[in-house]
Amino acid sequence: xxxxxxxxxxxxxxxxxxxxxxxxxxxxxxxxxxxxxxxxxxxxxxxxxxxxxxxxxxxxxxxxxxxxxxxxxxxxxxxxxxxxxxxxxxxxxxxxxxxxxxxxxxxxxxxxxxxxxxxxxxxxxxxxxxxxxxxxxxxxxxxxxxxxxxxxxxxxxxxxxxxxxxxxxxxxxxxxxxxxxxxxxxxxxxxxxxxxxxxxxxxxxxxxxxxxxxxxxxxxxxxxxxxxxxxxxxxxxxxxxxxxxxxxxxxxxxxxxxxxxxxxxxxxxxxxx
Numbered sequence: 506x507x508x509x510x511x512x513x514x515x516x517x518x519x520x521x522x523x524x525x526x527x528x529x530x531x532x533x534x535x536x537x538x539x540x541x542x543x544x545x546x547x548x549x550x551x552x553x554x555x556x557x558x559x560x561x562x563x564x565x566x567x568x569x570x571x572x573x574x575x576x577x578x579x580x581x582x583x584x585x586x587x588x589x590x591x592x593x594x595x596x597x598x599x600x601x602x603x604x605x606x607x608x609x610x611x612x613x614x615x616x617x618x619x620x621x622x623x624x625x626x627x628x629x630x631x632x633x634x635x636x637x638x639x640x641x642x643x644x645x646x647x648x649x650x651x652x653x654x655x656x657x658x659x660x661x662x663x664x665x666x667x668x669x670x671x672x673x674x675x676x677x678x679x680x681x682x683x684x685x686x687x688x689x690x691x692x693x694x695x696x697x698x699x700x701x702x703x704x705x706x707x708x709x710x711x712x713x714x715x716x717x718x719x720x721x722x723x724x725x726x727x728x729x730x731x732x733x734x735x736x737x738x739x740x741x742x743x744x745x746x747x748x749x750x751x752x753x754x755x756x757x758x759x760x761x762x763x764x765x766x767x768x769x770x771x772x773x774x775x776x777x778x
Contacts, residue, residue: 534546572601582594585597698738
């Protein structure tokens with residue numbers, strides 16, 4: 506019974522956050538924690554504080570939680586990254602890398618957690634003077650953490666999120682309309698990222714994400730026109746690793762593009778990476 510109540514509260518709170526009703530979601534989480542100590546509820550609330558820059562409050566919530574829960578590890582790692590406390594992040598990762606987390610039961614969750622831990626491992630090599638093994642083969646995002654390449658990022662986005670006939674296919678998901686200059690859009694987004702408008706973390710991505718408004722920027726897999734695009738960056742930077750058109754999640758903090766910056770993007774010449 507208690508677990509059912511918790512899952513209902515958590516579901517409703519996340520729906521509020523995704524709808525931009527942050528205060529309502531926060532109130533639901535706090536209300537539950539007034540009577541129950543729960544790592545998943547606590548870590549979700551901590552993620553709200555982290556997004557707002559209230560890192561002391563986030564740490565206060567997390568310090569009493571059991572680090573045998575992956576949700577706590579993930580939220581705590583986010584706080585250490587924002588504080589640039591990389592030695593603490595290293596110690597947390599070292600204790601957790603071979604841990605059997607209590608909240609991971611499904612195979613898909615175990616796979617996602619393993620990938621997240623691996624990305625923390627690769628990321629840490631840039632900041633701590635410790636012996637950390639590097640995986641022999643890095644995926645695209647991990648390569649970008651180690652040595653960021655703007656041209657590689659642009660090519661990655663072009664391959665996955667553009668189509669000559671403006672129709673998504675088996676190799677793409679949502680796509681940018683071809684009348685827009687992808688390179689200029691990439692550069693403009695890089696300049697206009699506002700760290701204070703980072704999305705609240707509800708998923709497993711090891712990146713910071715932002716939502717931009719841009720009317721008719723692209724098309725979804727099922728043919729609907731989209732007015733927003735999401736940008737993912739290396740944590741604590743404006744280095745974009747991917748971006749793609751998306752539905753409005755009613756983010757309470759949208760990044761904006763000025764009319765002046767719109768001009769080169771709307772150039773009819775199609776950019777090819």
